[in-house]
Amino acid sequence: MSKGHDRLKVLTTVGEVFAVAIEFERTARDFYVALAPKVSKSIRYLVEELAEEEQNHFDLFTAMAARADMAGVLAAEIQRPASDRKFSDCVHLPDLGEHPDDQAVLQYALMREHAAMEQYRALADETPAGSLRDLFAYLANEETKHKNELEAVYYDTVHSGGV
């Protein structure tokens, strides 16, 4: 079976969700790490902060997946949410051009955070009450917090005090 077919399956396992999530964070981290030297030093802080944040998420998800008490949880089958396609697509890296500016970087980061937030929220909604739902709700909350922080940075940067 092709990977595409797997993605279109209605049911997935928590383990698969986690694998995509870990890949999602890894590709983002690597993307920002590779981008940092290409952007002007004036906005490099932004890309470095994004890389650091993605690394934190990567570490968090990897540690969760490796926990002994997660084995049962990871094997559990859950409904694949409608947002899954969009979430998986984010693993593919965009072309922001040779020298993207701060607004382009922020818009890309916001899109990613939004996709992740929607994915985990949908998973939490479709999972019966219990530790698994709490886990997805926690992940959704993490992504929401990061998205909110990015939105604040976006306003300060792009609206520059609303002059």
Next chain:
Amino acid sequence: MPITTVLSPFRAWKFLFQNPVTVRDPLTERPGAPRYRGFHQNDAEKCVGCGTCETICQNGAIDMIDVGLAPKDGDSGLRPRIDYGRCCWCALCVDVCMTGSLSMSNAYTWTDANADAFRFTPGVDKKPWDNDQLGYRRPEGHALHGKDRVEMAELEPEARIGTFDEIVAGYDVARARLEADRCVECGLCVATCPAHMAIPQYIKAVRDGDYERGLALLYETNPFSQVCGRVCTHKCETACAAGHEGDPIAIRWLKRHITDQVPHKDYVRIVGKPKKAAKGEAKTIAVVGAGPAGLTAAYDLARQGHKVVVYEVRKHPGGMPRYGIPEYRLPYDILDADIDVIRAMGVEIKCETRVGSDITMDELKAKNDAVILAIGLHLGRSTRIPGSDHADVRKAVDLLRQVTDEDPVDVPKSLVVIGGGNVAMDIARTMARLQMKAYGEVAVTVTALEDKAHFLADPDEIRECGEEGIDIVDARGPQEVVIDADGRVEGLRTWRVQSIFDAQGRFAPSYDESDERIHPGDMVIEAIGQAAGVDMLGEGLTEALEWNRGRIQVDADGRTSESWLWAIGDCVKGPDVVHAVADGHRAAKSILAAFEGKGDEA
């Protein structure tokens, strides 16, 4: 000498064993009249430490003292201490109190063995009469100073919409003196003004009719006094003590009045000639950008006898006051008059010279003892919503520049502006005037994310927009520039903004997608924010400099991590003329200190 004279002093000893004549609390049974002027009360929270009570006290009984409160805008942190060895209970202090915090209880008995106890700070030193309801209060509605601001004549909306003539007429002498009379010279405004202008002193000069003294005072701290007299953000007026129970003093208009009263030909004589540097001690300084920050620094340095050359990419000097503020708020000849004074100090301004291509930063560094970067925020930001790359989607700063340089502007019959700040109002009103000239009617819609109460534009600007027939639609989130089948801009699609900030006050917009509107317009103008064009620094310098969240990192005096380079004004601090002026002074002082070896070598 008779013997009684010798013995008399010893007679006093017999009183040693008698009860004292004075009693500890003799009149408790006789309360003061309801409006008796007894011991002072002060609402320390309401008091702003303006010191007007101290000034008016005829007995010198009041001193403003530090009671441990931190000073802040509009509050000196000082509070009045009253000496009852001097006070005559005349209540002038209560009558003049600018906030109504000071009053007098009807308590009048206070015995204490310690004479120093009668010098106390009401409201801070707790006393039994602190909460007494009876006593003397300034009668409601009465004040020793005028509460209402003297009106300023303005062009009526119908008269101004078809022209770029200045809207505000300026005070005549009689009106200016009336307004100046309301000032109690407390000086709270001075601390709030970024340039720390001598506000009470120049207002006194208006009262005295001594305009030359007033002008000299203005230019001691602000070479853009004419500009600030018209377009300053006048935060000083928010600190004004008169604003607590009436209108704040029209500080900005009084500043303008002084500059209006003195003929321009006399300015340089009054301001005074620059010093001549001793032989071999004159340094050379390059300034990049001829806006208020750069030219203020240039003015200060030139006045000390140094050679300053300012490089400006535009056709004319002035920066944002020329290229961002329309003429109906700031006529160009007024700006030019300020710049003429700066030039008269020996400052050379080279216009249409692009640093980065015509001359590089490396060259400036090599040829000068110090370099100042004052490049402003001249790049307009875009929403980057779908359709925003259309040729008829323009940035406000670019259009304002075209109008100033009298480059041809395609005036659309209808247009939509995105933004709720002053730049949005400026471009909306500018385009409205051009529409009126071209078509005889105005069709401008301003949309902004914020609701009107949270617009960043000056409230006067918003009001005047409405008066000029501009439609302001608040709390709308832009989603798409609508383009018709022929490729022409048709309007702006927006959603209603439900909330713009979260509970922590951070930007987190949420929209009601069911409330969608198309605002018709042949052009969309974005006025959402601005950025500094730092490409001119070149890659090497950009890498060498330290940055702070997208802006060049500077110390308190504007010095960058490169010891030869200072960065000041909007590009590091955000947009505001008077802050830019203050920045220019700080940088010049820092450079002079560096030249004298007091700071790090430049």
